[in-house]
Amino acid sequence: MKKTLFATPQDAEAAFYDAFVRRDLEAMMEVWSDDDDSYCVHPGGARISGLENIRESWRRIFAGGQDLRFSLREARHIHTMMLAVHSVYEHIAVAGQSRAQQPVVATNIYQRSERGWRMLAHHAAAAPASAQPERGTEPATKTLH
Amino acid sequence: MKKTLFATPQDAEAAFYDAFVRRDLEAMMEVWSDDDDSYCVHPGGARISGLENIRESWRRIFAGGQDLRFSLREARHIHTMMLAVHSVYEHIAVAGQSRAQQPVVATNIYQRSERGWRMLAHHAAAAPASAQPERGTEPATKTLH
Numbered sequence: 291m292k293k294t295l296f297a298t299p300q301d302a303e304a305a306f307y308d309a310f311v312r313r314d315l316e317a318m319m320e321v322w323s324d325d326d327d328s329y330c331v332h333p334g335g336a337r338i339s340g341l342e343n344i345r346e347s348w349r350r351i352f353a354g355g356q357d358l359r360f361s362l363r364e365a366r367h368i369h370t371m372m373l374a375v376h377s378v379y380e381h382i383a384v385a386g387q388s389r390a391q392q393p394v395v396a397t398n399i400y401q402r403s404e405r406g407w408r409m410l411a412h413h414a415a416a417a418p419a420s421a422q423p424e425r426g427t428e429p430a431t432k433t434l435h
Numbered sequence: 436m437k438k439t440l441f442a443t444p445q446d447a448e449a450a451f452y453d454a455f456v457r458r459d460l461e462a463m464m465e466v467w468s469d470d471d472d473s474y475c476v477h478p479g480g481a482r483i484s485g486l487e488n489i490r491e492s493w494r495r496i497f498a499g500g501q502d503l504r505f506s507l508r509e510a511r512h513i514h515t516m517m518l519a520v521h522s523v524y525e526h527i528a529v530a531g532q533s534r535a536q537q538p539v540v541a542t543n544i545y546q547r548s549e550r551g552w553r554m555l556a557h558h559a560a561a562a563p564a565s566a567q568p569e570r571g572t573e574p575a576t577k578t579l580h
Binding site for chain 1: 470472474476478479480481482484509511513515516517518520522524540542544546555556558561562563
């Protein structure tokens with residue numbers, strides 16, 4: 291049973307990034323929906339489904355031990371009664387490194403459950419560092435679309 | 436005014452990939468929602484917002500003139516009254532090339548409008564070629580999560 295009730299998708303999102311920064315695996319998994327359809331795509335990675343696999347992926351990331359700070363920019367929210375879609379740019383800074391990291395564009399999907407809002411999907415992908423995001427940027431040439 | 440009414444998210448998705456294969460820009464834009472919040476992330480690319488920018492991105496891709504075939508695998512669908520989330524692996528073949536392309540993992544989000552279902556978001560990212568998708572695959576090491 292989840293202990294925390296997130297009253298809004300924003301509350302769930304804040305808890306997601308807070309758990310990420312604190313590398314708190316239990317807090318991270320509190321955010322996730324128990325739904326079998328939950329999935330997670332880390333940048334450059336495969337789709338990971340199932341709570342146990344999602345948990346293991348975060349455990350490995352947190353074991354890396356990097357002290358990260360997130361700045362979320364250009365957030366767009368689409369809310370309906372049962373689902374919410376948040377599209378954000380994650381600008382990530384690593385403590386002790388002055389070099390800017392490649393930004394990440396993330397689609398975060400939240401689902402309303404009997405006990406508040408939970409993360410149903412996190413799909414993250416590295417975006418061009420020089421992106422002018424809202425223009426018709428050329429897609430990378432490595433792939434076919 | 437859109438001419439085609441897609442009665443289900445599956446109908447909209449079929450039309451999306453059909454337009455992609457045929458490189459039919461008008462048919463592609465028929466699928467997209469007019470919603471200002473619509474966005475598209477091509478693999479490795481920035482987030483593209485706004486119908487005109489989304490249209491321009493597809494125009495450029497179609498101008499590449501490659502004869503593509505899509506095989507969609509491991510589809511997962513989450514449907515609610517107003518939004519539908521489809522997660523699929525796109526396995527893409529290029530006519531005349533025997534080499535397998537890197538698979539793409541896509542989150543396709545459809546929105547119910549007064550005139551049927553439309554694509555609200557397409558977020559695509561290259562996935563590892565050797566992916567065993569449903570296991571706890573290591574994320575790529577190039578990025579921080």
